Amino acid sequence: MTQAHHVVVEVNGVKREADVEPRLLLVHFLRENLGLTGSHIGCDTTSCGACTVLLDGKAVKSCTVLAVQADGRKVTTIEGLGADGKLDRVQEGFVAKHGLQCGFCTPGMVISAYALLQENPDPTEEEIKTAISGNICRCTGYESIIESVKHAAKAGRRRKAPSRPSRRRS
Amino acid sequence: MSVGFVDEEQDPDVRFVRGAGRYVDDIKLEGMQHLYVVRSPYARARVLSVKGGITGDELKATMESVGEDAGGRSTVSFPVLSASYVSYVGQPVAAVLGGDKYEAADKAEEVDVQYEPLKPVMDPERSLESEPIHPGTESNLVAAAELGKDFELKAPVEVDETLRMERIAPNPMETKGMVASYDGSLLTVYASTQSPFSWREGLAGSLGLKEESVRVVQMDTGGGFGSKGGIYPEYVVAAYAAMKTKRPVKWSESRYENLLATNMGRGVRGRMKVYADRKGKLKGLKADLLVDVGAYPLGGGAWTAKWIASQLVGPYAVPKAYATAKAVLTNKVNMGPYRGAGRPEAAFFMERMMDRIADETGVDAAEVRLRNATTRRTISPLGMEAPPSRRFFMEALRAFKYSSRKKKEKVGLSFFMLIPAAYGGESAKLAVKGGRVKVWMGGSSHGQRHDVFAKKLVSEELGVPQDVIDFQHTDTAAISGGVGSWGSRTAILGGGALVEASRSLKAAAKKELGKGYSPARILEGDYEAEAFFKPKDMLNTLGANLATARLTKEGNAVVEEVLSFYDAGKVLNQFMLESQVTGGVAQGVGEVMYERAVYSEDGQLLTASIADAGVIHATEMPKSVVMTAAHRSTLPHGAKGVGESPTIGVPPAATRALEVLLGRRFTTLPIEPEKLWALDVSDGGRTR
């Protein structure tokens, strides 16, 4: 076994520390070391997006990042979306439009859609498709997923009405 | 008896969007070890020695049943761990345990296997003249069938064609996996599965255990598409390792392993000849099928050839038909069911011929089909029963607005029959306690959201609100028997069983409560009812698809839109049905344009990543429009099967649309990418 490295990662707003092997993938760190099993593993070639998380606010495939590369940085996983026990609007969109079947691709899809709406609150259908084109869903044929993202975008625009405080996360 | 991993009271959608799904790989048990399987790098080789790990000399088990109508044993036994020879790349030869995945993979490096490579048999067309791949056998022939009577015929139109559907990987997003734990008498297995009961039977058989000593609990299951109905050698090894070490063992494969060593679907060649008059009316049909069953003829390998042949005539009438069908061995991973399992092959072959007849006679493709459709129930000369089809297809054409679309667009059409896997029936159980109703079914949802129709049916039958009903994952300890979820069967059979169980529970409550009976009083009591539903009537149903194709600016042909019109009987939930169908449309289009398993001549899988396997992305998905004809079935809830309809109907329709657009004849799926490219894009493909 190679030498362990000490990493400190802020995961979903909480500082987490561990001694890890340099080869440990971030997705394994999240799933095995921290028990955050919402990020899934669907491939070994960075093709499926089931493992997508936010690293310093940007969507990344956590199977392609080493845990040591996340040292000192901020990670948001599916478990970290929403606040006070409530779902985030993207999650709500997926429930409202049933943007899933088996649920396996769902956490990665939700995170990718979340990252898209952070950057582009009013995406076109083509932009949504492109944003989730790194995420594979074998069940739904994507239509309901696209509808879910549109639903979330609409809810976001409504929430941005002047009198209401924004619930956007940083 | 809940295992406590899954919060069954929470809405599955909500669990999944929170990342609170509970899949096999999410399980952590005290002292759990990880199993890593050492696999053959050769497609065919003698195994000279295996040193290290659990080997086939230690675990002398063979696969006793691989589920989904496994159809008994074959003369060739499929070893759990091969000790003498290997027959496909990825075949398990040994296994090691480690504290985590990394450690287990490291330990695998220490296993030393010596092979003497042999020349593999890869081409099914040459399989019969090649040396038998299994020592001690006479040939590579697994099954040969002859259906109908041979005939001589002269007809004004005679067309023959050789058609192919290449092998494809089912590729559920969650790969296969399980956790086994053993307490000295009971082996408990947490499974990613379509059928806990097939697993129980298979594991007990291979390990020489009584079925009562094996409990299989389904976890959230991330898709299956046929590949998770039966059991695989890895499951037996993991269970054995848990029993041997008396510690829980997890096995969860990588995508690479999934692609190498999961049964693949299709892989069928059909030589078709049709005889017709000048108006396109069929006079006769001859077919010769060849099925590539891979290395071990279990679980469908032996009967698929005949099964496909039996349904070739589809929803049409033909006076004479004769089919021969063979299944042969090759040095590839086994063939297994993939969404549709034989039905898409039959429909593709027949529908391609319908289009050929249209081309030869100049009669419109829809008209040719209508001329051969039926007005009463028929039994084809190949032995398959079909409902009257003409009226339904007229309905479909109206729904598609076929005539007007045909004038403006490049369209392809398909008519087909779906034969649900009704054989064996299905079970359901209800238990009322503490004001809540728990519901189980023998076959397990792996993405279909059976809970939605289950709650609806039970609520309607018992008169209790849906929110007191908890849909449970299948657990062999909770329900006394069951079959599995595949073949478009669960809504019709499991649904039928739910209705029957609800009715008998209600009858019991009525008897006990007498005049005081009310639905609310049911909830105050303790009741249980189980039913095993076996339909008596034929459940075959009809479907039609229309696809359009266009050229992109760059000159690539793509499928633009797919319309589905399926007779789903009384629709249990329109939204879920549309979601299922659109998912199937994606797979159907994928099969036409992208998905394929390619092997090198020496038996290496060249499409060994999910990207190479060709699974469709959001940007490649055509528009899907789903329509249904609600002609009630004779079942208690009036529903009909639908799950496989799109993988049956979409490939021929989409292939035709591309053919019309490009003016090239397509006989093999998937279509080679270079053939989907138009040389001249000046007119957007409109004149072709």
Ligand code: FES
């Ligand atoms: S698991 Fe990370 S992209 Fe597939």
Ligand code: FES
């Ligand atoms: S819902 Fe099953 S993979 Fe997307």
